[in-house]
Amino acid sequence: xxALLEMKQKLKNFYEQYExxxxxxxxxxxxxxxxxxxxxxxxxMERLANPFVVIITALLCAILPVNAIIxxxxxxxxxxxxxVGIEVAGLAAAxxxxxxxxxxxxxxxxxxxxxxxxxGIACRLPALTPIGxxxxxxxxxxxxxxxxxxxYYLITFIKEQEMIxxxxxxEIQRVLKLLxxxxxxxxxxxxxxxxxxxxLLLVYLVRTRSFDYAWRAAILVGAAVYxxxxxxxxxxxxxxxxxxxxxxxTVVSAxxxxxxxxxxxxxxxxxxxxxxxxDDDYYYYVKAVPKVSISTSMRNIKKIxxxxxxxAEIPDLPRREQAMPSQQVSGGPHVDFEKKLEESLKDx
Numbered sequence: 001x002x003a004l005l006e007m008k009q010k011l012k013n014f015y016e017q018y019e020x021x022x023x024x025x026x027x028x029x030x031x032x033x034x035x036x037x038x039x040x041x042x043x044x045m046e047r048l049a050n051p052f053v054v055i056i057t058a059l060l061c062a063i064l065p066v067n068a069i070i071x072x073x074x075x076x077x078x079x080x081x082x083x084v085g086i087e088v089a090g091l092a093a094a095x096x097x098x099x100x101x102x103x104x105x106x107x108x109x110x111x112x113x114x115x116x117x118x119x120g121i122a123c124r125l126p127a128l129t130p131i132g133x134x135x136x137x138x139x140x141x142x143x144x145x146x147x148x149x150x151x152y153y154l155i156t157f158i159k160e161q162e163m164i165x166x167x168x169x170x171e172i173q174r175v176l177k178l179l180x181x182x183x184x185x186x187x188x189x190x191x192x193x194x195x196x197x198x199x200l201l202l203v204y205l206v207r208t209r210s211f212d213y214a215w216r217a218a219i220l221v222g223a224a225v226y227x228x229x230x231x232x233x234x235x236x237x238x239x240x241x242x243x244x245x246x247x248x249x250t251v252v253s254a255x256x257x258x259x260x261x262x263x264x265x266x267x268x269x270x271x272x273x274x275x276x277x278x279d280d281d282y283y284y285y286v287k288a289v290p291k292v293s294i295s296t297s298m299r300n301i302k303k304i305x306x307x308x309x310x311x312a313e314i315p316d317l318p319r320r321e322q323a324m325p326s327q328q329v330s331g332g333p334h335v336d337f338e339k340k341l342e343e344s345l346k347d348x
Contacts, residue, residue: 005292008263028062031069034115035076037122041155042080044162049080070114081158084165087175088158095154099147110141117148118155121192124245127226128253130196131219132260134203142197149196153189157182187237195229210287212269215261223254266292 015022035054043049061069074096082089099114113133120129133141158165161182165175183189199222206218227250234241267289277284 004262008266011263024062027064027066027069028058030066030115031061031072032058033119034069034073037118038073038076038080038155041118041122041159042077044080044083047079048076066112070111073115077155084158084162085170085175087172088165088179091176091179092154095151099144099151102143110137110144113137113141113144114148117145118152121149121152124249125253125256126192126196127199127223127250128256130200130226131203131222131253131257134200134218134222135207135215135257135260136264137204139201139204142200145200146193146197149189149193150183153186154179154183157186187239191230191233191237191239195226195233198229199226212272215265215267216258219254219257219261223250223257226250 032054035058039049039051039054047053057072061072077092078089078096081092110133113129117129120126129145133145157179161178164170164178170178202225203218203222206221207214211217227247230241230246231243233239269289271290273288273290275284275286275288277286
């Protein structure tokens with residue numbers, strides 16, 4: 001455990017030292033993953049699907065705020081949808097407008113979840129995002145999580161029905177009806193949506209309780225409830241749920257949640273203190289949980305050799321010579337030249 005704490009402290013110090021560079025690097029990874037997923041999921045417009053365009057755009061987003069990643073992602077999605085049909089692009093633009101008005105306006109910092117949710121579902125870890133948002137964010141994060149899930153399944157449906165949507169025989173009404181039916185009647189989407197939002201709120205509720213190890217209990221409860229909701233939803237809706245894949249995915253998400261808890265919280269409940277205060281109007285009962293911290297030893301190796309010792313003694317030599325009297329410098333006995341000169345003059 002001590003080695004893990006030392007590693008955590010070293011990583012924290014390293015991040016504080018190079019925070020600007022590391023933040024830009026992580027934004028580049030997020031932007032590149034998000035844009036690459038859009039390219040893989042849609043990829044109808046060849047110019048936007050060019051890997052060079054994806055990389056250059058991700059590099060530009062690395063020096064911009066996180067909301068720029070969301071905006072550029074919307075532009076990519078609109079471009080690919082326009083390659084399918086103007087009706088598809090119009091529906092996607094309307095959904096984006098609703099997300100901006102109702103989602104991004106009230107969710108605040110939780111907007112960073114928009115590019116993370118589709119990546120989590122694409123990596124077969126759908127439970128990771130609601131557990132992580134419940135640990136690090138507020139219930140307001142349920143809005144971008146829900147919107148991102150709906151948008152993910154819309155993009156998936158557009159890709160599946162690409163040939164039908166590109167058909168010239170399809171009228172505007174039929175295209176819009178097909179797209180809306182693909183969302184409203186998609187039971188898989190509703191099941192994931194309800195499970196994710198419910199787990200997020202439940203994890204937040206348990207995490208904010210005052211009992212010991214609330215964060216870890218929230219992760220376990222969230223993973224168990226997600227499994228239960230997905231299993232019962234699939235059973236009642238008559239859907240084929242791969243339980244083995246779902247169980248492994250949820251366990252991996254829970255383990256990653258424990259890693260997140262270790263770096264984001266790390267409270268030492270063995271040294272918990274219960275304090276009580278009062279003033280003229282209130283009594284205050286405080287539970288103080290200290291953070292687990294350990295000081296890393298800084299080792300400085302100083303090399304001392306014979307050359308450095310000699311060079312260190314050289315500046316003292318002139319001062320010693322200046323401090324020595326004149327007779328010691330000459331090395332002979334002391335001679336009073338003035339007295340000798342007087343005696344010679346007297347003799348003359």
